[in-house]
Amino acid sequence: MIAIDVMGGDYAPYQILIGALNASKTDIPIILVGPDQFIKDELLRLDPDWQTYPIQIQHASQVIDMDNEPVHNVRQKKDSSIVKMIELVKIGKANIAISAGNSGAVMVAASLILGKEDNIERPAIAGLLPSISGEKILAIDLGANTDCKSKYLYQFAELANKYSQKFIGIKKPRIALLANGQEDSKGSTLTKEAFQLLKQSKLNFIGNVEPFDIFNNKTDVVVCDGFSGNILLKTLEASVEMFAHLLEKDLEHSAHPQLFQIENISKRLASASSGALLLGVKGNVVICHGNSNSQIIEIAIKNYTQFFQ
Known part of the structure; x- marks a missing residue:
């Protein structure tokens, strides 16, 4: 199961949704993390049959923007799409988290929520x-x-x-x-x-x-x-x-x-x-380039699903 930060990236949410939707059509189970009603409305617009694909939605009411300071915002925005995405990995509902959002915030959230590997001070x-x-x-x-x-x-x-x-x-x-x-x-x-x-x-x-x-x-x-x-x-x-x-x-x-x-x-x-993988944390976290389009998101989902099988 792949948890996707719908709200992260220069072209979020639309390019993220398109990439995730296309990947789900190849039977890859996906959890879309972001404002639930908005996601449902956009999926319906993109594909009226979206509910026939292995897609779940995890509501997240907040967003950590690309220019936000990571540590403060991860601690303050506990209902952000980045934090909720990482929490899904922590509780075992997802085995991979993928975000094209604020990479510093992803690293901080992963370090705090998943924990760091032994003898590692900084994930990379x-x-x-x-x-x-x-x-x-x-x-x-x-x-x-x-x-x-x-x-x-x-x-x-x-x-x-x-x-x-x-x-x-x-x-x-x-x-x-x-x-x-x-x-x-x-x-x-x-x-x-x-x-x-x-x-x-x-x-x-x-x-x-x-x-x-x-x-x-x-x-x-x-x-x-x-x-x-x-x-x-x-x-x-x-x-x-x-x-x-x-x-x-x-x-x-x-x-x-x-x-x-x-x-x-x-x-x-x-x-x-x-x-790219965030190494040094106790979980599988993938960080995509901030300018990732739907093709890159789809490829990342497919590649890392196969990689961690």
Whole structure:
């Protein structure tokens, strides 16, 4: 059962509802979290037969907006869609929570309601990045913690190592730090301190990597603070979009098979960026990009349903 924050995201609630509705048509059971009468009215408008699909509704009267301060609003808005969504995981009514809303609020709510894993001070967002070889590279943290300590980066590496072993099937994942050069001396004060912690650990730490190394499959895991990771992710997304736009423009008068290949690439990249896991909490929480459309929401629901089977 998937709990969906209907009110979270730049294009909420409509794009979220459309994505969830489409996913439910493939027999995936879904709980839509938000104002119940509004959700019922919109579902009826979108599809008069919506009640024939495996959809439930959990009422939530409040919304935590994208620009709201996370901690205060999670504590004050106990009837918000984010809080109610996480509570469904806590009580076992849902096994996965998915939100494109305020990522800080999702992290705070998950930490407070579900609790953090042992020896983890800060949960982190981990996502799979594409590589030239076709292998997926796990990146952590992609935005949950903009200000970090070196021990947090070490904990992120521990989380990613366990995740890679359990879910990706890599027995001894190669772990690297994102830096501005491969040399041991490269990086900020933060990454240099984290470098020493990782070097002294039992993890399969291979040193520093630059962005180009990540996409050339030189590591299985790349560790960074949330500020750098979020910029890495958004730069990748923007670069892909720009490249696809320029290529399509050049080929607009060319043969259709080439355009079809662009569409296939776009679909693969959309699947890769359909959502990221919040690691370090005692439950399955997926955070989607704030600008996720119905396609991304639908893909996230399908991907993570299959992933956690």
